[in-house]
Amino acid sequence: MTGTSNTPASVKVTIDAWESLFRAQVAVMRKVSAKPEFHKLSMREYDVLFNLRICPGGRSRLVDLNRYLLISQPSLSRMVTRLEDKGLITREADPTDQRAMQLSLTPRGLAVQQEIGREHVKHIYEQIGTALSEEEFLQLQQLTSKLRSAIK
Amino acid sequence: MTGTSNTPASVKVTIDAWESLFRAQVAVMRKVSAKPEFHKLSMREYDVLFNLRICPGGRSRLVDLNRYLLISQPSLSRMVTRLEDKGLITREADPTDQRAMQLSLTPRGLAVQQEIGREHVKHIYEQIGTALSEEEFLQLQQLTSKLRSAIK
């Protein structure tokens, strides 16, 4: 529970927090996107594998996966084709909906995701691990979770 | 001062916070990038105008501006050309460094930035204004500022 009663915040405080969050995200990503793990796969491609792995059952329809990504649906469709060609993802017909495709990681896709993930975690930790105390990271996690869950 | 003594945080707590922040950012951006203000200019282009406006003196060299963006240097170079063609930015020789170009907003560039900015702020506020209390937004701002300033 983050539990505080919510009178809506002022525009200024809201926007200042958002801009600060956004800029922090950019600063971290700039550093981390240059790391060697993203030479095998782009960050956007890694993000697809990551989101697919954490899906319930490790499977997802294209459109559902797309909700977690900033990329457009047609771009995702083509990216999935490329990842399929690389043997990292499979596209199977959904028995319950003839229009839909069930995506899932191949064993190699999972392995690649985990390998890149390990490196990525290491580099994120190198970048920010000492920036905040444990309690502060916990607070940050709670605030951003709450923020995210409030989005319609 | 956010003032807490910093024993380095555990990997888990750090990464959980980072992932949560990242996902919150994606969720907000997904909503907000669909808004009509980004039909005139893409979000990346707007971000260039925004960052140029808040530069000290409203001017910046290409490479310095680039540090605040996720886009690559060649892409920024070409984007600047396009924004120049649209009359929103000027590229002037830097008297102190013959290699460099000083970028700045034209009056129209400033006007466009401010117009899009106003809409953008409104939509961000609509999305997240009631998600957290005023104190929580303040905390979030402080934590993310501290996070950002810690990045080498």
Next chain:
DNA sequence: TGTTATTAGATGCATACGCATATAAATTGG
């Protein structure tokens, strides 16, 4: 100072991207 290394920006090229739209299947509602 002359040579080398570094830095700023631009450009060629292959490719990934977004938008508009097509196709085909599912849902709605008369």
Next chain:
DNA sequence: CCAATTTATATGCGTATGCATCTAATAACA
């Protein structure tokens, strides 16, 4: 239960992107 609408994915097409590299200017240093 059929026509109209909506939903899921794919594709055509023009453009923006990133990587590698180029040129030109500055910095480093021997």
